[in-house]
Amino acid sequence: MSARTRRVATASAIALVTAVSAAVLLPMTANAAPAAKSAKAAAAVKAATVLNGTSKSNGLTISTGTRYVVMNGTRVDFGVIVRDLAWSPDGKKAAFVDGNGSLETANPDGTGRRVVAVNPGHQTWSHPTWQVTKNDPADGLPAKDNLILTVNKGGSTSLKRISATASHGTLATLSLGNYFDEGVPANPTTGNNWADGNGGYGTVVYDNTRNGEIYIRDDYLRQQGGAITKGSEPALSPNGEEIVFVRSVKGHDHIFTSDTNGAHVRDLTPGATTNYTEPDFSANGRTIAFRSPNGSYTLPATGSHTPTRVSGYTGLIAYRA
Secondary structure (H helix, E strand, C coil): CCCCCCCCCCHHHHHHHHHHHHHHHCCCCCCCCHHHHHHHHHHHHHHHHHHECCCCCCCEEEECCCCEEEECCEEEECCCCCEEEEECCCCCCEEEECCCCCEEEECCCCCCCEEEECCCCCCEEEEEEEEEECCEHHHCECCEEEEEEEEEECCEEEEEEEECCCCCECCEECCCCECCCCCCCCCCCCCEEEEECCCCCCEEEEEECCCCEEEEEECCCCCCEEEEEECEEEEECCCCCEEEEEEEECCEEEEEEEECCCCCCEECCCCCCCCCEEEEECCCCCEEEEEECCEEEEEECCCCCCCEEEECCCCEEEECC
């Protein structure tokens, strides 16, 4: 399965959750010993707990393509289909693509939903991210509170932006000029997707499906940007100094990190025997979470040969501050 293919909750995860629920809810039969039933129920409850490793303390959340967002050790009902949820830097707002393919924001408990922009049809919107910065008079840059997302129209992807406070607004194309250095190739204008602005500072990273490169866009220092390294599905660290991304190694997708100029590239999962995809940094930058066909995993940002499976839910992982 391709690294950038959207994964929804797998049948195996659903079956396991169903089996756990059944084990807890089945009535005791006449032949079942109370002690055996109690032990079985306790084991089922323990299994259910292991399957959901999200908590308020770790801030881990998973949007599974249903109306429920896995978070705080439970599932929160947003009332609509939630895809590709992303949190604002302060953790007070969620942005996501709803079941109609439109862009919405909401409070962490699913209330206060607002349609930021309506999908006109014949387009696929995905992976919104926040670009939030403070006013910077020294550099003449205004405060920003934007959402950037991928728009696929007719098989071609591009990055669009819109104010996060808009209501039924209109998407605008995100400018992607290159550095002003002479001899630097122009950045591609099509095939761009999977933007991430979690680092703030006006910086956004994204990938290009046509050349397999990761790019950086920097509003503050250079206005635009250029290629960083080979890979896909990048995410910025909270301090904006590192990126985590996916790169294929011998037939499997591994999790890599580098700094934002492409130096110090490291494979954090050299022993991977399956595909690890869609990584994200925790709010403190110390942990990286990512997706696997059988659930969600974490490992220290310093690297590990043995990632820890923290959830049986599969979906897009996002850390909330």
